């Protein structure tokens with residue numbers, strides 16, 4: 001990984017900028033981060049060593065571009081075309097540009113941009129729902145070969161599924177805020193975006209917890225040095241088809257407490273077996289119903305990313321379907337929320353047996 005900062009300094013434009021690390025660092029050395037200046041590294045990708053060879057080689061990794069500013073900042077309009085020239089000359093390198101100014105993209109690209117350059121990834125940053133709803137429709141309509149999205153600092157729960165469904169964003173990165181005055185980040189917001197990514201076949205990275213991290217309603221203050229390792233340790237990254245969620249450590253809920261919780265849920269507790277479902281059970285017997293439950297769990301829930309996840313269990317038509325909704329065993333989102341079983345992993349036979357047992361316990365309790 002290489003960082004290339006052709007200019008330094010930026011202007012705050014949205015809520016995510018409130019505690020900008022560029023401002024924080026500059027402030028600590030008495031520098032004004034709002035003054036935008038060209039840096040001595042402007043030609044970094046073209047620099048050569050004494051032997052006349054280019055210093056940066058493709059094996060050095062991605063070139064993270066403009067990390068102490070915004071590439072599409074108005075104040076840098078006079079320099080940007082020269083940067084494009086450099087990027088054009090280094091087609092052997094991959095440049096990664098993160099921006100909060102995606103609306104300026106069209107007026108900032110070079111004349112030969114056409115439908116995008118292979119060596120440039122644009123990452124649109126959206127810290128809240130308002131910015132996601134403003135920036136993502138613009139982002140998805142631009143000629144870009146490689147698109148990613150980042151929500152960091154993530155300031156609230158965001159729903160981006162309708163944008164991911166377009167199949168144009170290849171990866172979403174989420175993380176909390178660091179530094180003094182950091183705003184909290186709730187793990188459930190992270191899990192919600194991850195779930196949407198899994199359902200849309202999009203890679204997901206949980207980059208860092210941030211300094212103030214909420215998990216299961218408890219607030220944790222996390223040292224800077226632990227914020228990235230903690231996120232990595234959670235195992236909540238997702239790569240479609242890679243089954244990396246198999247490494248997430250979790251604990252199944254206590255069965256008695258689970259049924260008590262379900263009983264307190266207005267939505268879950270309204271499910272009942274009707275007479276026709278009771279008749280179906282007595283006609284076929286509990287063993288057959290259990291076989292059906294096993295089949296439904298295996299075919300509709302067990303895959304790493306089940307088809308139509310969230311809608312795969314009908315609301316009626318079989319006693320097992322009713323029991324699945326009543327016990328929150330109906331989709332991978334509910335299994336994660338109520339049973340702690342992480343989404344994005346292929347269910348083991350032990351996990352499948354657990355789910356079947358919960359379903360059958362509910363049916364048994366509700367048959368009379």
Ligand code: SF4
Nearest residue numbers: 010011012017020069
């Ligand atoms: S756009 Fe980025 S670099 Fe610029 S002020 Fe906002 S957070 Fe800082």
